[in-house]
Amino acid sequence: MTAMSSGPASSLRLRFLFAILLWVALGIGGIWYSATRVFIKHIELQYHDELYGHVRELAGLVAVAPDGHIALSRPLSDPRYLEPMSGFYWQVTVDKGDTLRSASMLHGALDDNVAHSPQVIHMVDRGPTGPAITYGFTRLTPDGRVIHYVIATDKRYLDESIAHFTIELSLWLLALAVALIGTGVLAIAFVLKPLNRLGLAVAELRSGRREPLQGPFPTEISPLVDDLNAYIVENQAIIERARVQAGNLAHSLRTPLAVIIDEAEHLAANPATQEPGRNLLHQSEAMAQQIEFHLARARSAAMAKTSGHASPVPSIFLPLLSAMHKLHRDRTYVLHHPPGLSVRVAVDPSDLSELLSILLDNAGKWSRARILVTISTTPTHCTIGIADDGPGMTPEQIDGACAIGVRYDETRPGSGLGLAIARDIAEVYDIAFELVTPPTGGLDARLSIPLAP
Numbered sequence: 001m002t003a004m005s006s007g008p009a010s011s012l013r014l015r016f017l018f019a020i021l022l023w024v025a026l027g028i029g030g031i032w033y034s035a036t037r038v039f040i041k042h043i044e045l046q047y048h049d050e051l052y053g054h055v056r057e058l059a060g061l062v063a064v065a066p067d068g069h070i071a072l073s074r075p076l077s078d079p080r081y082l083e084p085m086s087g088f089y090w091q092v093t094v095d096k097g098d099t100l101r102s103a104s105m106l107h108g109a110l111d112d113n114v115a116h117s118p119q120v121i122h123m124v125d126r127g128p129t130g131p132a133i134t135y136g137f138t139r140l141t142p143d144g145r146v147i148h149y150v151i152a153t154d155k156r157y158l159d160e161s162i163a164h165f166t167i168e169l170s171l172w173l174l175a176l177a178v179a180l181i182g183t184g185v186l187a188i189a190f191v192l193k194p195l196n197r198l199g200l201a202v203a204e205l206r207s208g209r210r211e212p213l214q215g216p217f218p219t220e221i222s223p224l225v226d227d228l229n230a231y232i233v234e235n236q237a238i239i240e241r242a243r244v245q246a247g248n249l250a251h252s253l254r255t256p257l258a259v260i261i262d263e264a265e266h267l268a269a270n271p272a273t274q275e276p277g278r279n280l281l282h283q284s285e286a287m288a289q290q291i292e293f294h295l296a297r298a299r300s301a302a303m304a305k306t307s308g309h310a311s312p313v314p315s316i317f318l319p320l321l322s323a324m325h326k327l328h329r330d331r332t333y334v335l336h337h338p339p340g341l342s343v344r345v346a347v348d349p350s351d352l353s354e355l356l357s358i359l360l361d362n363a364g365k366w367s368r369a370r371i372l373v374t375i376s377t378t379p380t381h382c383t384i385g386i387a388d389d390g391p392g393m394t395p396e397q398i399d400g401a402c403a404i405g406v407r408y409d410e411t412r413p414g415s416g417l418g419l420a421i422a423r424d425i426a427e428v429y430d431i432a433f434e435l436v437t438p439p440t441g442g443l444d445a446r447l448s449i450p451l452a453p
Ligand SMILES: Nc1ncnc2c1ncn2[C@@H]1O[C@H](COP(=O)(O)OP(=O)(O)O)[C@@H](O)[C@H]1O
Pocket: 362, 363, 366, 367, 388, 390, 391, 392, 393, 401, 402, 406, 407, 408, 409, 413, 414, 415, 416, 417, 418, 419, 420, 442, 443
């Protein structure tokens, strides 16, 4: 059973990432907005202060002669008013009289209407070189005429400094955002590390390579780990009980079944009841085979898959081979492996012994003289081959050989359960198991067993 998991909400990592992105976006966006606001306000104020000063200076420098003629006692202190078309301009006009313009204003004129009150007024107006911030105010000459003082600075200067600042600020904040997201990702990895460890431990547990979860876990998840461990222990107990019950059930059926088979044999021997007798015999023998098979499996430790199994190879072969020598006295078993080989495979020793003795016994029963057992290893697996020089099997026979009760050669003693049990054990432990008939004859049983960690 897998827990529901769909969409981004299912991953803690993604959730954290979303949270960090939101947090960084809000923070950086907020800084960007407020910093540009403050800067614009500040620079505008500075600009206006400066222009206000210029227009006052201009008024101070203008001298009005009694005939209404006006002249500047000296140039304005800012040299930009002298540079042609520099964007800094001034203009002084006397009503129905002279107009004086800054040297920078080669052509065009400023609008006198900007200056229409004794109070300094400012606005954005059309200037000789584009939109300009214009300042102006009026004064009266001694003979009662109005003098208009106007000063204008191209607005693009202000816009340019604001744009420069904004671009530079944006680049810095972008770098900051990248750094924040980067450290955020590292922080996520750091925070989630115990969860990864837990996931690995659970995976190992599931593959039967590890006992209950160990090691310190953060206080937030250690109750979960404890519960999980308690659950594992409970689960093992339940499996154990089920095994015992299955064994007991099969065992209790054995004796009544033996009586039934005995009766069926009598009926089959009697010509009057031969037909139903044979039927009964056939069916009850099939039942007996099933019971023997499941009894063998219930006894096996394979059903309790949770704990870390390990069997030593090749030493596990020693007692098996000495038993085989006694069982099949006229056969020779030869064990072949790299010198000094010693590995541990992830299988319970009694299950591995059972699996190997089924194959060794079959090889002994059907070989003519010699059985060759070869062991080799890869970084992850131990490979075992048990090859005999007997008649072998056809591919069709190999396909069916692992079914319960299937036997092709009734001249040798047997129950037809051996290969069925062997295949069952192999499946439980993820052992790759195949029977092949090599071109040289005989039968070759090959196992590839995962090594214990
Ligand atoms: N090494 C072998 N060589 C030839 N035939 C074999 C070999 N091993 C198994 N078989 C065939 O597969 C059948 C099933 O084997 P098994 O399940 O061990 O049952 P049993 O040994 O009780 O007959 C055997 O009856 C036999 O015909």
